[in-house]
Amino acid sequence: MNEKVVLRMEGVTKTFGATKALTNVDLNICENEVHAIVGSNGAGKSTLMKTLMGEHKPNEGKLFYLDKEVTGKSPLEMQNLGIQIVHQVLNIVGSMSILENILVCNPPMKAGMLDWKAGEVMVKEVLDFIGMDFNLKQKASTLSVAQQQFVIIARALINKPKVLILDEPTSRISLEETEKLFLIIEKLKASGTTTIYISHRMEEIYRICDKISVFRDGRRIETRITNDFTEKELVSSMLGKTLDAFFPKIKVPIKEEILNVENLTYQDKVNDISFNVKAGEIVSLVGAVGAGKTETLGCIYGILKKDGGKISVDNEELTKSHSAKKGINKGIALVPEDRALQGMIGDRNIMENTSAISTKLISKFSFISGKKDKDKAQQSNDKLLVKPNDIKYIMKSLSGGNQQKVVIGKWLLENYKLYLLDEVAAGVDIGAKAEIYKILGELVKNGAGVLLSTGDIEEAIGLSDRIIVLYKGKILKEIDPKTTSKNEILQYIMGGGSNEEN
Ligand SMILES: Nc1ncnc2c1ncn2[C@@H]1O[C@H](COP(=O)(O)OP(=O)(O)OP(=O)(O)O)[C@@H](O)[C@H]1O
Ligand SMILES: [Mg+2]
Numbered sequence: 001m002n003e004k005v006v007l008r009m010e011g012v013t014k015t016f017g018a019t020k021a022l023t024n025v026d027l028n029i030c031e032n033e034v035h036a037i038v039g040s041n042g043a044g045k046s047t048l049m050k051t052l053m054g055e056h057k058p059n060e061g062k063l064f065y066l067d068k069e070v071t072g073k074s075p076l077e078m079q080n081l082g083i084q085i086v087h088q089v090l091n092i093v094g095s096m097s098i099l100e101n102i103l104v105c106n107p108p109m110k111a112g113m114l115d116w117k118a119g120e121v122m123v124k125e126v127l128d129f130i131g132m133d134f135n136l137k138q139k140a141s142t143l144s145v146a147q148q149q150f151v152i153i154a155r156a157l158i159n160k161p162k163v164l165i166l167d168e169p170t171s172r173i174s175l176e177e178t179e180k181l182f183l184i185i186e187k188l189k190a191s192g193t194t195t196i197y198i199s200h201r202m203e204e205i206y207r208i209c210d211k212i213s214v215f216r217d218g219r220r221i222e223t224r225i226t227n228d229f230t231e232k233e234l235v236s237s238m239l240g241k242t243l244d245a246f247f248p249k250i251k252v253p254i255k256e257e258i259l260n261v262e263n264l265t266y267q268d269k270v271n272d273i274s275f276n277v278k279a280g281e282i283v284s285l286v287g288a289v290g291a292g293k294t295e296t297l298g299c300i301y302g303i304l305k306k307d308g309g310k311i312s313v314d315n316e317e318l319t320k321s322h323s324a325k326k327g328i329n330k331g332i333a334l335v336p337e338d339r340a341l342q343g344m345i346g347d348r349n350i351m352e353n354t355s356a357i358s359t360k361l362i363s364k365f366s367f368i369s370g371k372k373d374k375d376k377a378q379q380s381n382d383k384l385l386v387k388p389n390d391i392k393y394i395m396k397s398l399s400g401g402n403q404q405k406v407v408i409g410k411w412l413l414e415n416y417k418l419y420l421l422d423e424v425a426a427g428v429d430i431g432a433k434a435e436i437y438k439i440l441g442e443l444v445k446n447g448a449g450v451l452l453s454t455g456d457i458e459e460a461i462g463l464s465d466r467i468i469v470l471y472k473g474k475i476l477k478e479i480d481p482k483t484t485s486k487n488e489i490l491q492y493i494m495g496g497g498s499n500e501e502n
Contacts, residue, residue, distance in 0.1 A: 003030035005067075006163060006194050007052065007083075012061030014044075014051055014218075016397070019388070021047040023218045025061070029163070034185060034195045036205045036226070039215035039238055040429040041401030042387040045198050046088050048215070049165050053085050054078045079105065082162035086169055088198075088400045088427075092148045094141030099123055101140045102155045126154045130184050146173040146289040153184070164188060165196045168400065170204060171427040174455040175493055176288035182208050200401070200429050202231055203458060214238055239431050246434050247462030250441050254465070255279040257315075258418050258449040261300065264309035269295040271473040272309070277418065277449040282440060284452045284460040287470035287493055293453040296470070297420045300451075301334040313418060331417035335408050335424055344407050346396035350386070351377040353395050354410045380409030383439065385432050401427045412439050419443060419450045425459060437463055457486055471495050 007029040014022040022044045029035050037045050050056045052063065054075045062071045065081055073081075092101055099120060108118040120136065127134060132150050140148060149172055156164060166185075170178045185195055185208055197209055205212060206226060213223040214237045221237055236242050259277040264270055270292040277283045285293045298304035300311055302318070311318045313330050344353055355373035377391040384405040386398075395403055404427050411419070419440075425433045440450055440463065454460050460467050460481065467479040469492040477492050 003033075005029070006031050006065065008064040008067075009048075009052070010062045010064070012048075012051060012058045012063070014047055014056055014058050019397075021218050022051065022058070025218075025220050027213060027220055027223070029194060029196060030211075032189060032192055032194055033210045034189060034197055034208050036209035036212040037196060037198045037215065038200075038205060038212060038234070040387075040431055041405070041427075042399040043215040043238075043429075044218040045215055046167055046399060047218075049085060049167055049196065049198070052078075052165070053083065079159070079161075082159075083165070084156040084159070084161040084163070085165040086149075086152050086156050086167060088167040088171075090145065090148055090152060090172070092140050092151060094139065096140055097137050098134045098140055098143070098151055099136040101151050102126070102158060105155060106159050122158055123154070126157050129187070130154055130157065131180060144289050146177050149173055150177070150180075153181070157188075161193060163194045163196065165198075167198045168200070168427055169197075170199060170201065170455070172423070174287065174289045174291075175457055175490060178204070178455070200427060200433070201456060201458075202234070202430070205234075206231070216240055235430055238429075243430065243434060246430070247437055250445060252280040252441075252445050254281050255447065258313060259300065259451065260310070260312040260315075261296075262310040262312075264296065264299060264311065265307045266292075266295050266299050266304060267307065269473050270299065270306075273470070273473070273475050274309075275468055275475065275478070277451050279447045279449055280444050281466070282444055282450040282452060282464045284454055284464040284467045285470055286454060286457070286460050286467055286489065287476075290472070291470040291493075292473040293470055294422055295473075297334060297422055297451070297453055301332060301420055303334070331415075332420065333411045333414065333416040333418070334420040334422070335411050336422055344395055344403060347394065349392050349394050350381065350398075350406050351391040353406055354380055354391070376410075376413060380406070380413050383413070384409045384435055401429055401432070404428055405432055408436070412436070412443070415446075415448075417448055419448060420453075421450065422453045423455060424452065425454075425456065433459075457489060461486060461489070469493055 005028045009025055009027040012022055012025040025048065037048065039045055047056060051058050054073045054077065057072065062069055064070060070078065102123050103119045108115045108122060123136060130150060130153060132154065140151060143151065149169065169181060173181065188195060199205060209226050211223060212226055212229055212234065214221040216238060255278060257276050257278050261276065262274045264273050273296065285296060287293050295304060299306040313332060351374060354377035374391065381389050381391055386402050386405050395406065408424055425436050428436065444450055452464065464481055467481050467489065469476045469479060479489060
């Protein structure tokens with residue numbers, strides 16, 4: 001094959017203090033391909049992309065764009081050359097409108113002033129291209145996380161890039177939106193754009209990527225055509241060893257009811273839903289964004305005030321405005337979806353973040369870390385394979401997936417009766433995912449109940465005893481994952497089988 005190389009890295013090394021994030025990386029990205037970059041949390045994927053974009057200066061090595069050396073160019077210069085990135089962290093300004101958020105990096109100018117009229121035309125065009133319809137004046141903070149993700153994608157596409165980098169774009173969008181994103185990538189490919197795609201979901205890699213480059217510990221291990229790479233080989237290449245059981249499902253006796261939700265209603269988001277979770281059970285809520293998954297969990301936990309219905313835990317009804325603190329007292333744990341905002345304190349170290357559940361409720365800023373806290377933090381780091389395994393490491397210096405492991409670890413290692421887990425394994429690598437699934441298995445074996453909200457269909461099927469499909473705030477169907485195919489479930493998620501039009 002005679003492919004034209006668009007981006008080339010030669011011998012790139014990048015260190016942060018004592019951490020060697022990239023070691024002597026050579027990489028070619030060819031024109032018009034969708035090129036996957038895969039590897040465990042902390043393998044160096046985001047650092048590689050930031051180095052490509054000029055956000056990090058490499059300690060050694062050279063970068064080339066269309067055979068011209070671009071080492072040392074600034075992010076703005078790289079953008080002007082036609083390279084755009086959608087970062088792993090959602091950099092949206094909540095107080096600004098959707099229009100402003102999309103135009104912020106590349107505003108069209110006229111006589112030294114921002115040309116709003118031209119800007120609006122450009123924004124409408126790009127939203128049309130990605131199939132999104134927004135009220136441009138609306139503040140970005142009023143959007144769901146998934147919608148915000150598409151605003152950022154629109155921002156990256158506004159100047160019609162030649163190369164688009166997507167760093168874990170699907171970790172906060174649902175199955176339905178993932179399909180939408182894939183359509184966008186296909187359309188971009190048809191119009192000659194090259195895409196670099198980072199994800200921890202094998203299914204996505206095999207669906208849309210032409211080539212796969214595997215990274216481990218900051219080194220590029222290999223690059224192969226997707227069709228020549230079996231999933232088993234790929235996982236071994238990423239981990240450096242084989243993975244035996246990805247969904248280590250153990251049979252557990254299902255016992256008494258722990259959670260009972262009856263006719264729950266919340267604004268126009270959750271509409272009269274009833275279901276239960278029993279001890280020993282893992283139940284998954286699936287549905288598109290806007291289906292009401294996160295709101296359902298929020299009402300149960302007490303961070304949202306329900307408008308109607310009954311929620312009982314262990315046969316005891318929770319009051320209408322039970323608080324999150326009462327939630328913890330009653331043995332309910334909620335691992336929220338938006339971890340960066342709700343779940344972690346970036347300037348503190350791992351241990352302080354691990355011990356912050358109880359202390360945070362007493363006093364927001366008092367971190368009293370005793371030996372017990374230290375042991376707990378260490379245990380959580382060990383179990384979830386946090387890298388680097390150093391509980392003194394500052395949270396914001398960890399890679400995205402490793403931050404996530406710390407935040408969820410502190411909940412999973414306490415003894416709760418009911419676990420409400422919102423996208424618990426999103427952004428976590430395949431090795432640690434298997435560990436999390438193992439821990440969930442142990443929790444239900446010990447008599448807990450787990451309610452998952454997930455956008456990962458394989459996870460829902462592989463892990464749950466029952467799957468509840470939500471559609472527009474209602475329960476569309478309850479499914480036995482053992483007897484229902486993945487495609488059928490996808491159809492339900494998109495509203496198939498409901499009596500409603502569209
Ligand atoms: N700004 C930083 N300061 C210090 N260390 C950093 C910084 N950014 C990344 N690192 C370290 O560099 C290594 C690579 O991190 P990187 O974010 O590139 O991983 P990743 O492959 O993107 O992982 P993930 O799948 O979790 O997103 C990690 O050990 C991380 O802790
Ligand atoms: Mg990353």
